[in-house]
Amino acid sequence: MLRVAVAVWRKDLSIEWRSRVLLNQVVPVTLVIVVLFGFGLDARTTLLRAALPGLYWVSVFFALTLAVARAAAIEGEANAGELLRLLDITPSGVYLGKVLAVATWGLGIEAVAAASAAILFNAALVDPLLLSGVAVVADVGVSAVGVVLAQLATGERASESLLPLLTLPVVSPVLLAAAKAWQAGLARTPSLAFPWVEILLAFSCIYLVVGMLVYGIVLEG
Numbered sequence: 001m002l003r004v005a006v007a008v009w010r011k012d013l014s015i016e017w018r019s020r021v022l023l024n025q026v027v028p029v030t031l032v033i034v035v036l037f038g039f040g041l042d043a044r045t046t047l048l049r050a051a052l053p054g055l056y057w058v059s060v061f062f063a064l065t066l067a068v069a070r071a072a073a074i075e076g077e078a079n080a081g082e083l084l085r086l087l088d089i090t091p092s093g094v095y096l097g098k099v100l101a102v103a104t105w106g107l108g109i110e111a112v113a114a115a116s117a118a119i120l121f122n123a124a125l126v127d128p129l130l131l132s133g134v135a136v137v138a139d140v141g142v143s144a145v146g147v148v149l150a151q152l153a154t155g156e157r158a159s160e161s162l163l164p165l166l167t168l169p170v171v172s173p174v175l176l177a178a179a180k181a182w183q184a185g186l187a188r189t190p191s192l193a194f195p196w197v198e199i200l201l202a203f204s205c206i207y208l209v210v211g212m213l214v215y216g217i218v219l220e221g
Contacts, residue, residue, distance in 0.1 A: 001093040008097025030063040048121040053182035068146030091216030102143040138178035141204030
């Protein structure tokens with residue numbers, strides 16, 4: 001399973017590195033969202049700093065949704081789902097590889113969004129260990145849900161617009177816990193972040209395990 005996961009992860013990253021769709025499309029969209037939030041709040045530094053956790057995770061969610069849609073498109077372009085079924089490759093390995101690929105893209109997107117928000121909002125990202133750890137776990141949680149739902153939405157009309165509507169209600173606990181943990185970290189009260197980190201870990205692990213169990217069924221349609 002792990003060998004399959006690493007192979008799928010490397011394949012997706014290699015395809016994306018050659019096409020650079022995420023670099024040329026998703027990263028600029030993320031930057032535009034952050035800038036629009038700044039203008040929407042009238043560039044008031046105090047208000048922007050207070051709203052930074054929520055604004056950041058809203059931006060990251062939409063960027064990750066685009067990354068998940070891109071991962072599903074990669075499979076659809078090569079009809080990879082049918083080939084995987086014919087080759088009898090373990091679905092859980094494929095699922096883990098897709099999640100790892102989306103999460104890897106997500107880490108880059110999150111880094112860009114965090115740096116741009118810190119610069120534009122003039123906010124210091126204190127306690128970077130806590131903030132980065134929360135970002136990694138939330139990244140995995142959103143990716144774990146998105147990969148399954150993107151496969152479900154494949155072939156449906158307007159699947160790109162349908163995916164955020166399907167994903168947001170499911171991952172809202174992850175986004176809420178991540179935003180609250182970031183809020184505590186930025187306020188220099190990391191002890192208040194621990195309960196939210198525990199909730200974040202629990203939901204992300206549950207989503208990952210459930211995704212491994214159901215992905216094969218979803219692939220079979």
